[in-house]
Amino acid sequence: MIRIILFLLTNLSVIFILNIFLKIIGINIGKIYFITIISSILGFSSSLISLLLSKWIALKTINGKIIKTPKNNFENWILNTIKKQAKKVNIKIPQIAIYKSLDINAFATGPSKNNSLIAISYGLIKNMNKEEIEAVLAHEISHISNGDMVTMTLIQGVLNTIVILFSKIITQIFSNNLFNNNKEENINIKENSFLYYIISSFLEFTLGILASIIIMWFSRYREFYADSGSAKIVGCNKMISALKTLQIHHEPKELNNSISNFCINGKSKKIFNLFLSHPSLKKRISALYKKKYF
Structure with a gap:
């Protein structure tokens, strides 16, 4: 404000x-x-x-799907990672979406710190290890926390x-x-x-x-x-x-x-x-x- x-x-x-x-x-x-x-x-x-x-525009553009209930161990790990990082910077847990793209990419969007979305591509998941994905998620969390x-x-x-x-x-x-x-x-x-x-x-x-x-x-x-x-x-x-x-x-x-x-x-x-x-x-x-x- x-x-x-x-x-x-x-x-x-x-x-x-x-x-x-x-x-x-x-x-x-x-x-x-x-x-x-x-x-x-x-x-x-x-x-x-x-x-x-x-958020609506982003999801429509990339045809992304928000993870509400994890379907596998990896999705569960992502959700837990996001929760821990959001807690560290004292913001509400962002929604997380995965979208189909070979490009190695991720982005954050949303109207406020406590109403945000993080989207990551399949290309990023495929080409980065968990520590690197964790860092990318933290990068997007920082964008949200900074109010960018x-x-x-x-x-x-x-x-x-x-x-x-x-x-x-x-x-x-x-x-x-x-x-x-x-x-x-x-x-x-x-x-x-x-x-x-x-x-x-x-x-x-x-x-x-x-x-x-x-x-x-x-x-x-x-x-x-x-x-x-x-x-x-x-x-x-x-x-x-x-x-x-x-x-x-x-x-x-x-x-x-x-x-x-x-x-x-x-x-x-x-x-x-x-x-x-x-x-x-x-x-x-x-x-x-x-x-x-x-």
């Missing part, structure tokens, strides 16, 4: 300061208040809806709002200068013009790219802390071993041009690194050895 309040205050502060600045330079403040309200609604609504539906899903949503909501707001304001200023007329009746005509929407759409796209860079930076940053959180729960060696196993299985695919392989290997050109959701495995392993984020 504190996290949500702080982000909302940040968002409101930016908008408040912007409104003061625009009033000083003579932009129609009544119009700006209207744009601000619309931008906030549009900016946060999609992010909050996706967060609230995140909520923080990511709030950051995205704030940035979405700012992108929409700034694109509209800059377009308004550009239109005023282009037509050299600030009368209210002419502003309405300009806003309905094809040129207005072209400029606005271009700015939203451009500013959206810049916002994505910030979001991906935070995504990479949180991975280091999830790794260190896992190390604190199960031990540093187990997390390093899990990352090394992931490295061994994915490095042969580094010549593939897909973005997902860039994310896994961290071998892309520097410009692409700005858009990666995960740091390279080499950097993550190095950070654990150095205990950099502990």
Whole structure:
């Protein structure tokens, strides 16, 4: 709750300061208040809806099945492991799902720390030993404990709002200068013009790219802390071993041009690194050895 309040205050502060600045330079403040309200609604609504539906969307996307009653010893072990780890970090036990995929992967999602889901692939189960799986589960538990899903949503909501707001304001200023007329009746005509929407759409796209860079930076940053959180729960060696196993299985695919392989290997050109959701495995392993984020 504190996290949500702080982000909302940040968002409101930016908008408040912007409104003061625009009033000083003579932009129609009544119009700006209207744009601000619309931008906030549009900016946060999609992010909050996706967060609230995140578990449902994830299960539908991967066609995963939640383990309610363990059918074998392995599923029983997973459930017991999750229970122990959740107890250590003082959160409610997440639901656990297994999905059919040859990819070695796992992720956590959910609207809150006490309403979350961890999904792991068959590929991960097949290629990692129990100690490594334990470390991966602890990594996802750390994401949940750190509130990363909520923080990511709030950051995205704030940035979405700012992108929409700034694109509209800059377009308004550009239109005023282009037509050299600030009368209210002419502003309405300009806003309905094809040129207005072209400029606005271009700015939203451009500013959206810049916002994505910030979001991906935070995504990479949180991975280091999830790794260190896992190390604190199960031990540093187990997390390093899990990352090394992931490295061994994915490095042969580094010549593939897909973005997902860039994310896994961290071998892309520097410009692409700005858009990666995960740091390279080499950097993550190095950070654990150095205990950099502990």
